[in-house]
Amino acid sequence: xxxxxxxxxxxxxxxxxxxxxxxxxxxxxxxxxxxxxxxxxxxxxxxxxxxxxxxxxxxxxxxxxxxxxxxxxxxxxxxxxxxxxxxxxxxxxxxxxxxxxxxxxxxxxxxxxxxxxxxxxxxxxxxxxxxxxxxxxxxxxxxxxxxxxxxxxxxxxxxxxxxxxxxxxxxxxxxx
Amino acid sequence: xxxxxxxxxxxxxxxxxxxxxxxxxxxxxxxxxxxxxxxxxxxxxxxxxxxxxxxxxxxxxxxxxxxxxxxxxxxxxxxxxxxxxxxxxxxxxxxxxxxxxxxxxxxxxxxxxxxxxxxxxxxxxxxxxxxxxxxxxxxxxxxxxxxxxxxxxxxxxxxxxxxxxxxxxxxxxxxxxxxxxxxxxxxxxxxxxxxxxxxxxxxxxxxxxxxxxxxxxxxxxxxxxxxxxxxxxxxxxxxxxxxxxxxxxxxxxxxxxxxxxxxxxxxxxxxxxxxxxx
Numbered sequence: 001x002x003x004x005x006x007x008x009x010x011x012x013x014x015x016x017x018x019x020x021x022x023x024x025x026x027x028x029x030x031x032x033x034x035x036x037x038x039x040x041x042x043x044x045x046x047x048x049x050x051x052x053x054x055x056x057x058x059x060x061x062x063x064x065x066x067x068x069x070x071x072x073x074x075x076x077x078x079x080x081x082x083x084x085x086x087x088x089x090x091x092x093x094x095x096x097x098x099x100x101x102x103x104x105x106x107x108x109x110x111x112x113x114x115x116x117x118x119x120x121x122x123x124x125x126x127x128x129x130x131x132x133x134x135x136x137x138x139x140x141x142x143x144x145x146x147x148x149x150x151x152x153x154x155x156x157x158x159x160x161x162x163x164x165x166x167x168x169x170x171x172x173x174x175x176x
Numbered sequence: 177x178x179x180x181x182x183x184x185x186x187x188x189x190x191x192x193x194x195x196x197x198x199x200x201x202x203x204x205x206x207x208x209x210x211x212x213x214x215x216x217x218x219x220x221x222x223x224x225x226x227x228x229x230x231x232x233x234x235x236x237x238x239x240x241x242x243x244x245x246x247x248x249x250x251x252x253x254x255x256x257x258x259x260x261x262x263x264x265x266x267x268x269x270x271x272x273x274x275x276x277x278x279x280x281x282x283x284x285x286x287x288x289x290x291x292x293x294x295x296x297x298x299x300x301x302x303x304x305x306x307x308x309x310x311x312x313x314x315x316x317x318x319x320x321x322x323x324x325x326x327x328x329x330x331x332x333x334x335x336x337x338x339x340x341x342x343x344x345x346x347x348x349x350x351x352x353x354x355x356x357x358x359x360x361x362x363x364x365x366x367x368x369x370x371x372x373x374x375x376x377x378x379x380x381x382x383x384x385x386x387x388x389x390x391x392x393x394x395x396x397x398x399x400x401x402x403x404x405x406x407x408x409x410x411x412x413x414x415x416x417x418x419x420x421x422x423x424x425x426x427x428x429x430x431x432x433x434x435x436x437x438x439x440x441x442x443x444x445x446x447x448x449x450x451x452x453x454x
Contacts, residue, residue: 034201036196037199037201038201040196041201078187082214084359084360084363085357086359087358087359094206095356095382095384095391095394096202098201098202099200099201
């Protein structure tokens with residue numbers, strides 16, 4: 001469904017780092033999953049796009065781990081709840097995948113994910129009472145805003161697909 | 177290691193096999209697989225103590241995608257296999273995976289009697305209201321007006337109501353989930369597995385290839401308005417009058433599970449022979 005509600009509660013800086021790390025790690029896994037699907041269904045262009053997105057999210061995850069310093073974000077995150085409704089903000093919507101999807105569609109999924117992450121960190125930055133949490137949430141918010149801008153720039157490289165993008169000349173079903 | 181430590185040590189990835197799923201992109205079953213692995217990790221039961229049993233169909237491919245023990249069985253017979261396994265190995269967590277064709281048509285009779293028998297199993301049916309693997313024939317849950325070349329003019333048949341049938345037949349736990357909510361589904365699966373007796377979990381899992389209209393399910397599902405009841409009459413009324421998109425645990429019964437004493441599974445065939453000679 002990929003709307004993100006029921007977010008884990010943030011009580012400490014360690015919680016924030018752990019959740020931020022997990023958001024990126026979940027995105028790595030999800031993009032790899034989509035790349036695998038496209039590999040199975042012979043859409044090599046999309047395999048590349050999803051692998052690239054996965055790599056980019058992996059770099060972000062490592063950055064967060066570095067920023068967290070002594071906090072073991074993986075161990076800390078294992079003790080925390082997952083999103084109780086919907087999914088982690090940057091988990092691209094699996095249900096929107098299609099074997100004939102184009103890079104434009106993939107980037108739309110990425111854009112939606114970055115926007116959800118931006119909304120998540122914005123809400124923490126706006127509601128956190130602890131100054132350290134607030135400051136770091138603002139930092140993550142700026143990062144996500146950059147990512148939104150980056151995806152918008154990438155989208156300029158790809159035209160909006162024609163209305164017949166999902167038409168298959170050799171479809172898996174013939175019910176006509 | 178305490179149970180909490182065991183839980184922390186188990187990660188969803190530990191329950192995934194190296195085999196990549198071949199479902200269509202967009203298929204709800206990907207989310208169901210995710211819910212399975214998240215539920216198993218939450219339970220903290222090691223993969224070798226879980227058995228995932230299935231029949232035939234897209235959904236029944238799921239055991240191969242987990243690292244648990246599994247059996248991809250005969251069409252419609254997953255419950256028979258699972259019942260035999262659970263009775264002889266009550267120590268195992270047995271989860272059965274099926275689809276609406278496999279589970280309600282070919283395996284329909286097993287479904288009734290598995291509910292009635294109330295063995296401690298969790299039965300997960302991924303319902304997409306179509307036979308996907310065989311290219312789109314109507315299933316027992318397909319709407320009567322489903323009009324295609326394979327069902328010209330629609331089936332004209334009243335769809336099967338699995339939850340009502342499960343309740344009437346004696347299932348001890350009944351829930352409906354939506355595949356697009358894998359975390360919520362995982363949480364319900366954990367409760368279903370914990371609940372003693374036969375737990376039935378129907379997961380609305382869209383088939384985007386043969387039922388592209390089901391992509392819209394994400395806009396139709398909604399949480400059940402009231403908490404689960406343990407009163408079958410009340411549950412029946414609620415299930416009969418809902419719109420088919422109420423998500424959540426709908427019934428928690430308190431029937432004692434059926435667990436005959438089979439004397440343990442020693443593997444010694446001579447002991448089994450003695451039983452027949454009595």
